[in-house]
Amino acid sequence: MRTILNAGSIMPPPSGRPPELTLVPSDVEALAQDILAYHADFAPLFRRAEQRRWALAYLQGQLLHLERKSIEPMALALEGGDVQAMQQFISQGAWDDALLLEHHQYLVAQSLGDVTTGVLILDGCDFPKQGKHSVGVARQWCGALGKVANCQASVVAAYASQHGSTLVDRRLFLPEAWFGENHRRLRTECGVPKELAFQTHTELAWDIVQSLQARQVLPFDWLLCDEGFGKDPVFLDRLDAAKLDYLAEVPHSTRVWLTRPATMVPPPTGRKGRPPRKERLAPDAAPPLRVDAIAAQVAPEEWQLSQIKEGAKGPMVADFAFLRCVVVRDAMPGAASWLVLRRSLDERRELKTYLSNAPATTPRTTLVEKSGMRWPVEAVIEESKGECGLDQYEVRGWVGWHHHTAMTFLAHHFLVRQRCRLGKKISGADGAASAGAATGGLPPQDAGCRDGDRTDRVYSRAELRGLLFAPASGPAASRRIVTK
Numbered sequence: 001m002r003t004i005l006n007a008g009s010i011m012p013p014p015s016g017r018p019p020e021l022t023l024v025p026s027d028v029e030a031l032a033q034d035i036l037a038y039h040a041d042f043a044p045l046f047r048r049a050e051q052r053r054w055a056l057a058y059l060q061g062q063l064l065h066l067e068r069k070s071i072e073p074m075a076l077a078l079e080g081g082d083v084q085a086m087q088q089f090i091s092q093g094a095w096d097d098a099l100l101l102e103h104h105q106y107l108v109a110q111s112l113g114d115v116t117t118g119v120l121i122l123d124g125c126d127f128p129k130q131g132k133h134s135v136g137v138a139r140q141w142c143g144a145l146g147k148v149a150n151c152q153a154s155v156v157a158a159y160a161s162q163h164g165s166t167l168v169d170r171r172l173f174l175p176e177a178w179f180g181e182n183h184r185r186l187r188t189e190c191g192v193p194k195e196l197a198f199q200t201h202t203e204l205a206w207d208i209v210q211s212l213q214a215r216q217v218l219p220f221d222w223l224l225c226d227e228g229f230g231k232d233p234v235f236l237d238r239l240d241a242a243k244l245d246y247l248a249e250v251p252h253s254t255r256v257w258l259t260r261p262a263t264m265v266p267p268p269t270g271r272k273g274r275p276p277r278k279e280r281l282a283p284d285a286a287p288p289l290r291v292d293a294i295a296a297q298v299a300p301e302e303w304q305l306s307q308i309k310e311g312a313k314g315p316m317v318a319d320f321a322f323l324r325c326v327v328v329r330d331a332m333p334g335a336a337s338w339l340v341l342r343r344s345l346d347e348r349r350e351l352k353t354y355l356s357n358a359p360a361t362t363p364r365t366t367l368v369e370k371s372g373m374r375w376p377v378e379a380v381i382e383e384s385k386g387e388c389g390l391d392q393y394e395v396r397g398w399v400g401w402h403h404h405t406a407m408t409f410l411a412h413h414f415l416v417r418q419r420c421r422l423g424k425k426i427s428g429a430d431g432a433a434s435a436g437a438a439t440g441g442l443p444p445q446d447a448g449c450r451d452g453d454r455t456d457r458v459y460s461r462a463e464l465r466g467l468l469f470a471p472a473s474g475p476a477a478s479r480r481i482v483t484k
Contacts, residue, residue: 031418035059038414042103046095054089055407057081062388062411069389090403091395097406102215104409105159105168109217111417114161118220119370120212121377122205122229125156125170127391134396135190138175144391152401155204158377159218164420165376166413167384168218169211170405171204172398191398201228202235213242220244224374227251230355233329240335240357247340247356247370254353255288256325260333281332288328291353295321295341303343304364308372316372319343322364327355336360340367384412 039056046052061074061081071090075081112118126142128151135152142151153173158165176198177183199207205225212218223246229235230248239246262282268275303319310316321341327334340354356367384390388411393404 031422034418034421035063035414038410038417041107042100042410045099045103050085051089051093051095054086054093058086058089058407059411059414061086062408063414066389069392070394072394074389087395090393090407091397091400093399093403095403097402100406101169101409102217104406104413105212105215105217108159108166108168108413109219111413111420112159112161112163112166113219114163115219117162118218119160119222119224119373120209120218120220121158121160121165121374122208122223122225123156123158123374123377123381124201124226124228125154125381125390127152127154133186133189135186135192135398135401136172136174136178138177140175153201154405155201155208156377156381157205157208157212158380159220160373160376164416165380166416167377167380167409169208170409171199171207172401173201173204174198190396193398200232202232205229206235206238209239209242209244213244222246222370223248224370225249226374233327233334236327236355236357237329237334245356245358245362247354247358247367249374250291250353250355252290252292252351252353254291254355255328256291256294256337256339256355257286257288257328257333258294258323258325260326260336261285261288263333279332291339291341292351294323294325294339295343295351295353298323298341305345306365306368308368309375318345320364320368320371322367324360325355338362338367340371342371380412383415384408387415388412 036056039052039059043052043055046055057078057080058074061071061078062069064074064077066073066077071086072083075083075086124143126144128142128145128149129137130150131137132150137150137152139148139150140153141147142149142153144151153175154170155173156170157168159168174192174196178187178192179198209223212220221244223239223244225246225248227249230250231254236246236248262285263279264282265279266276298321303321305317306320308316308318319342321343323339323341325337325339327337329335335357338354338356338358338360340356342352342354344350352371354367354371356362356370358367381390385392388408390405390408390412393400395401395404
């Protein structure tokens with residue numbers, strides 16, 4: 001019988017069934033008061049009274065039960081809604097979304113911050129678009145569709161801990177073609193800052209990391225990312241220099257040495273001029289190997305069956321192998337690293353390969369745990385789109401995109417906070433209190449947000465939208481509440 005190595009730290013809820021909301025009327029009244037208090041926390045960042053008013057209205061609109069959460073249906077569903085005023089607030093409003101996000105990160109640190117389990121997760125977030133006039137739109141890889149398509153692309157960062165997870169920062173990607181002369185008019189029409197220069201996805205990601213590290217508001221020592229970022233050795237070296245431990249998925253074509261190869265400075269040739277000074281690989285040094293080739297050579301007994309997390313249908317397990325290696329940098333040996341190999345147990349035997357700069361003494365259970373912690377960013381992106389309308393905007397300009405995404409991050413975090421506060425009243429279909437985390441995934445014994453001394457259980461899906469503000473045209477009875 002094979003022993004399962006259990007990471008056992010970050011786990012989603014044991015039940016995938018929709019919850020019942022066993023809230024009494026006073027709970028709903030408290031929710032309405034909570035959103036007013038939440039808005040009041042960042043309202044001073046809006047200089048004018050009408051900006052504060054429409055900020056609250058936009059936040060309310062993003063929590064409505066609406067098929068589509070673009071500006072017009074939100075404005076029409078809200079009492080006193082004004083399509084033109086709300087459009088102006090998002091597209092042209094003279095308020096600073098960067099300051100808003102800084103305060104948002106402070107609030108996230110209060111509710112989810114955890115020195116021990118906090119991690120930063122990077123991912124791409126793409127938005128399919130029609131036409132050619134939205135800022136940054138181009139035919140490029142669209143993760144939302146899984147193919148090359150007309151879309152806007154961005155880099156987002158999520159903060160996750162044992163208390164939950166939410167999005168904390170983003171950067172809009174502008175393709176290099178957008179900086180050419182043939183896009184000058186579009187850049188002007190979309191309000192792209194004149195000083196902006198082209199940056200790759202990994203450069204945008206590094207901007208986010210630098211910003212968050214400089215502020216030192218969110219506590220995290222680990223960074224997780226997929227191979228879109230892990231394939232860039234410059235980015236990984238920057239993380240290492242910043243004293244961040246990372247677990248980065250890398251392409252199967254990545255090459256490493258399993259033992260450090262010999263290097264040497266070539267002897268003088270006897271010719272005139274300076275003698276060689278640059279170190280090179282020794283003539284008899286073995287070449288680096290592809291990580292998938294290394295995985296194919298791992299002996300059966302070296303694979304360890306490990307539990308990654310608790311899934312909706314039971315434990316998620318995979319085979320893991322852990323090797324120390326030396327990364328390749330400019331065809332020369334670089335730093336020592338972990339090579340983590342993860343292989344699925346189904347007939348596909350899908351292989352995932354990771355590099356980590358964590359110390360050699362890092363427990364293997366930690367590496368297993370971190371390999372399963374990328375899922376919160378995918379969950380919060382999906383929630384932010386499905387619950388708060390992250391991808392349902394109809395603005396074209398630079399300002400509008402940044403304003404809309406900032407407000408959506410606030411809306412999602414409000415839901416996360418409510419899941420923490422009301423978790424015990426959000427139960428599974430069997431009536432049992434939900435034992436899993438919000439999007440951050442908690443073990444039953446640790447579930448809850450940092451909110452005073454509260455340790456309420458939380459649920460995995462954002463089922464609270466619409467509880468606060470039913471559409472003006474809909475009856476209050478349509479709210480999904482079980483009273484008792």
